[in-house]
């Protein structure tokens with residue numbers, strides 16, 4: 001049933017595309033010659049990975065759909081306006097629910113972008129992605145890409161078949177940012193619901209709203225309106241060309257487990273996770289705190305343990321730490337702290353406590 005619906009949707013999108021392409025041509029022939037004489041616009045490469053933006057469900061409905069069902073090409077048929085912004089090349093990297101994202105896909109994405117970025121015709125990149133783990137992929141790429149060119153992640157909260165699907169406008173705005181001079185050298189960005197976010201500080205903060213992304217107390221860094229990019233801030237922490245993490249040649253990353261503390265949380269989980277991981281991140285209560293029972297076990301661990309918080313806003317400094325053998329995540333969320341720890345361990349498996357502490361102050 002769903003297969004037929006995808007075919008039907010693809011046909012509808014193709015017809016819409018042909019009609020608007022025809023309209024665009026009409027406008028072009030009646031307009032001034034300046035448009036025809038315009039300089040080459042450069043290319044934006046779209047790397048599609050799946051998510052709700054490529055989701056298909058019952059017509060009109062916003063829940064109960066299959067994410068990662070439509071290809072990049074079909075998504076593009078729905079937004080012909082994108083062709084007015086840049087020449088587009090689409091690459092289907094994978095087509096998954098972003099909860100099935102893996103380190104292997106991250107490494108493939110980083111390798112592809114790093115290779116293609118050398119092409120002088122390419123102005124920037126858009127990665128379409130599920131919103132659930134968008135913040136993790138964005139931060140990973142922010143630390144591992146070796147380019148100044150804009151790399152912009154986007155997605156959607158409503159599948160392509162929903163009433164008022166939010167994917168097409170998000171995709172259009174992401175391409176506008178990826179093609180813009182303003183976004184050069186800003187590290188990896190996320191464009192969602194007209195706003196521009198830095199990879200390090202954004203996260204998913206709503207399970208349902210189309211305003212699903214925010215950056216807590218630091219806020220967004222810009223706005224897009226009718227294709228015009230307004231950037232107000234620049235991320236300060238090290239990223240892309242200034243980052244020391246080089247993942248070329250790697251085919252996997254060390255394993256880091258994230259453990260969430262709550263009242264009466266079983267300390268045996270810590271022991272188990274430590275035995276099966278190269279490092280741990282604790283999502284502590286408040287400023288990275290946990291029970292006496294957890295303190296006792298963590299004090300005896302010999303693998304790196306990074307302390308973050310289950311609270312969205314705020315900072316954890318070395319002075320907050322309950323155990324001397326742990327490292328403060330600063331303002332990184334537990335899931336982003338895990339990425340920095342994985343990269344640090346990939347670079348230097350026996351990294352010292354002091355060097356790890358330094359990294360969490362720099363990135």
Ligand code: ASP
Nearest residue numbers: 051052097098130131132
């Ligand atoms: N579960 C979906 C995903 O992350 C949700 C979304 O894209 O909004 O792929």
